Amino acid sequence: MQANRLKRIDALTGPLLVRLFPRRKKADNNVAPGSALIIRPGGIGDAVLLIPTLRALQAAYPACRIEILAENRNAAAFEFCPGLHAVHRYDEPAELRAVLKRRYDLVIDTEQWYRLSALVSRLVRARRSIGFATNERRRLFSDAVPYDLKEYEPFSFFRLLAPLGIQAPADLAVPFLELPAAARERAAQLLARLGGRPFVAIFPGASVPRKEWGGVKYRQLAASLVLAGCAVVVLGGKEDEDVADAICRATGGVNLAGVTTLTESAAVIEATMALVTGDSGLLHIAAGLGTATVSLFGPSDPAKWAPKGERHRVLASTFPCAPCAKWGTIPACTHEGGCIDADPAQVSRTLLQLLTELFPG
Template identity: 90%
Template sequence: MQANHLKRFDSLAGPLLVRLLPRRNKPAAAMAPGSALIIRPGGIGDAVLLIPMLRALQSAYPSCRIDILAEHRNAAAFEMCPGLHAVHRYDEPGELRAVLKKRYDLVIDTEQWYRLSALVARLVRARRSIGFATNERKRLFSDAVPYDLKEYEPYSFLRLLAPLGIEAPADLAVPFLELPAAARERATQLLARLGDRPFVAIFPGASVPAKEWGGVKYRQLAASLVLAGCAVVVLGGKGDEDVADAIARATGGVNLAGATTLAESAAVIEAAMALVTGDSGLLHIAAGLGTATVSLFGPSDPAKWAPKGERHRVFASTLPCAPCAKWGTIPPCEHQGSCIDADPAEVAKTLLQLLTELYGG
């Protein structure tokens, strides 16, 4: 079932289904889990930002067998978190049925708002369950955890471990992603034509039009980078090939859109001096690898989703209605197309200043 169909079904049937199931009671005593199921529906970005929590759980319980219940669209992100036992897909009925037949000591639903994953967590045979207390879904967990719309998302996910006595670190350890050796080897092959030239990676894609900056603006940015002596590598999926090709042709850059897996794209980002993109899964991958970023935000709240630290710069929309996205939904708006109003010349200037600070003149 596609993501928008899942959301529509959730909004129509979710509240009623939640009320039909009995409440989850608290366990009699806390015990170290020997097995855990972590539920993570949604996109790539959420999956990537969940990985610090998974690493903290692995560190606290080294012998715990951790399974993931993800979706087709984000399952590949968990290739960058070694040590997981298995990754199942939430939107594949056969795999979901297989998970529901198993027993776990612990289930953690990491979905922030929608109810279907909470229903799945309630149906899983587990001694203890943890999830966010954002609506009526809270009655389905033995431990319901508060959620803060202004808290950087990795810390929100780490908050789910509080009922287990695991405290969130003051600062995220970076890098928190680990790439497969084969992905790095493939990236090296794809980048061979650049020789030793330093490069900036650009990802012009977006999940919705409101998060797009536009191919013309990315081309203007890329041209400024080339004039400053930087090579440009453009990343993207199959749907980004035309825009990526136009950027690469105009600047003599390398177009890898549609040519890489998620892990291979991550390996290219790891090799880059910086990544420029909107609020996207690749942005969060760059943050998780320690690669510098310049990010362009429209409807999303940078406080919640933008990378933090001295290696990152953020352009937030100046529209009076921004940010407007909440719980993964952008409300109907009179503005057509992109909400990102950053000037390409200013973005280029900021990026070049950042590169000078990090790498010298």
């Protein structure tokens, strides 16, 4: 995968390349930016959880032209944040070159650890730069801010606005994502076959195999939900089609894997009673829409990544070595069958109890 290659390149060359640049000087704190570039590499989940910070930046500087430098794999997530002026992709060389030719008042690198994005921020012609001070990358920013591995990620992103005098809210306002009307219309068409019946959505996929629960377990969960009277809809990408097909053939569920765009998947999630999934981009979309969730955590830390509040239930691994993921890296594991050790009956009970609380009628 390209992401893994970038991580290896970063580990081998990043520390040296960072030291080739002089330390960035502190910038004037009192000038409101007229233009800003926000760098967000990585997957869909981080991009979604960044959106409350983007909305706060928009509110603080309504006249500021805000552009995003993302990747092909997460660029679509910024469709949930209207008002952005452009979304560029740094893994498209022509788009990266175009960004480097422009001037900005402010650049904010939202990457948490890796150095390559900090190097890009240093190459961007900007009066002021902000980023996380998690390693030697701190020398490339005019304002380097702390990062907490135990803090829910949306609030970590809000730290990047502190040098601008923008404070994090006490609580995260939900919903913080907006859906295009066309996505809602398409979702309604796809769900019409349910005849208006309430349903539970399942996303069995994951960005990395170690975060997967397993198709057989999801199939057993879906079967128990059908027995309890719940309709089931399975979401996913092209890579999830076989697993989704097996779940739906066994339960009569609606298979939407490989059928929907990201915004259309989000519209399905908005319409569902609850989403069941692992630590995934769709989990964070559900949190951003205010949809109830039951999430299954293995290597990832629920304190950092799991949705918060009474509408969410988290089943975390009970293995003593979990969570083990740190800075986007999962160490080698000897557990057979993965480290998400929740069984389907437990997940079903948790979900049905949550639905009873949320929909008592």
